[in-house]
Amino acid sequence: MQKQAIRTYEYLELSREQVLIQVRQLDNAQYAQSFPIGSGNLGKTLTHIMISEWYYVQRMQQHDVPPYANWPVKYEDPPPFATIEDAWRTQAAATREVIASIDDWYTSFEYRVTDENGQRLSVTASVADLFTQLALHEVHHRSQAMAILRQLGHPVEDIDFNAMMWKRTPAPQ
Numbered sequence: 827m828q829k830q831a832i833r834t835y836e837y838l839e840l841s842r843e844q845v846l847i848q849v850r851q852l853d854n855a856q857y858a859q860s861f862p863i864g865s866g867n868l869g870k871t872l873t874h875i876m877i878s879e880w881y882y883v884q885r886m887q888q889h890d891v892p893p894y895a896n897w898p899v900k901y902e903d904p905p906p907f908a909t910i911e912d913a914w915r916t917q918a919a920a921t922r923e924v925i926a927s928i929d930d931w932y933t934s935f936e937y938r939v940t941d942e943n944g945q946r947l948s949v950t951a952s953v954a955d956l957f958t959q960l961a962l963h964e965v966h967h968r969s970q971a972m973a974i975l976r977q978l979g980h981p982v983e984d985i986d987f988n989a990m991m992w993k994r995t996p997a998p999q
Contacts, residue, residue, distance in 0.1 A: 827931040831957050833991065835925055838964055839918055841985040845872075845971055848980040849907055856978050857907050864970030869904035871974070875967045876914045877901060882960035883921050886928070886953045888935055921960075928953055 849857065849868060857868050865871045877899055884891045899905065899913070931954040939947050951959075972982045 827954055828925065828928060831925050831928075831931075831954075832922070834957075834961050835922060837987050837991050838961060840990050841968065842914075842964070844982050844985050845968060845975065846911060848975045848982055849971075850911075851980055852907075852978065854906070859974075859978070861974050861977065863973050864967055865901055867904075868971055868974050869907065869910070870901045871967055871971045872907070872910050872914075873899060873904035874901035875964050875971075876910060876917060878963055878967075879914075879921060879960055880917055882956050882963070883917075883924050885937060885951075886924060886956045886960075888937070890937075893940060925957070931957075 849872070852868070860867055863871075865874050877897065881891060894900070904910065905913075932952050934950050934952045934955075936948050936950050939949055941947055975982055
């Protein structure tokens with residue numbers, strides 16, 4: 827599982843970079859422009875993906891996570907793009923280190939969360955479950971960011987896993 831998780835995370839980074847290339851070309855108004863997609867704009871969507879990755883990595887390490895109200899960055903009030911990009915690069919390095927350090931991917935453990943109604947819940951998951959959520963969550967919200975970018979005239983082209991990660995060479999005739 828570890829090798830596949832590392833490869834999957836490499837793909838997330840490569841495809842994420844294609845999105846970030848397009849976002850770098852936007853002005854602040856475009857970055858904050860409202861859309862009826864996902865979190866509402868690129869700033870909120872990218873911030874949500876980044877802080878969620880941090881959250882899932884904390885849970886993969888079985889660390890306690892403070893309530894969302896106490897997080898230093900919240901998606902509802904996204905920082906400027908340059909701040910998000912710098913923080914995400916730092917987070918990505920930490921994520922790679924955690925993935926490389928994991929020995930047990932499949933033993934389930936329990937942690938507690940408080941839902942949006944204030945109810946305390948026990949959640950049971952394995953590190954593999956949390957990593958899967960991290961990856962699929964990013965793909966889900968990245969597609970929202972890509973839809974916004976397309977509407978802003980900055981489409982992200984083919985970022986399928988097979989196109990980006992599988993070796994391709996000319997076949998003999």
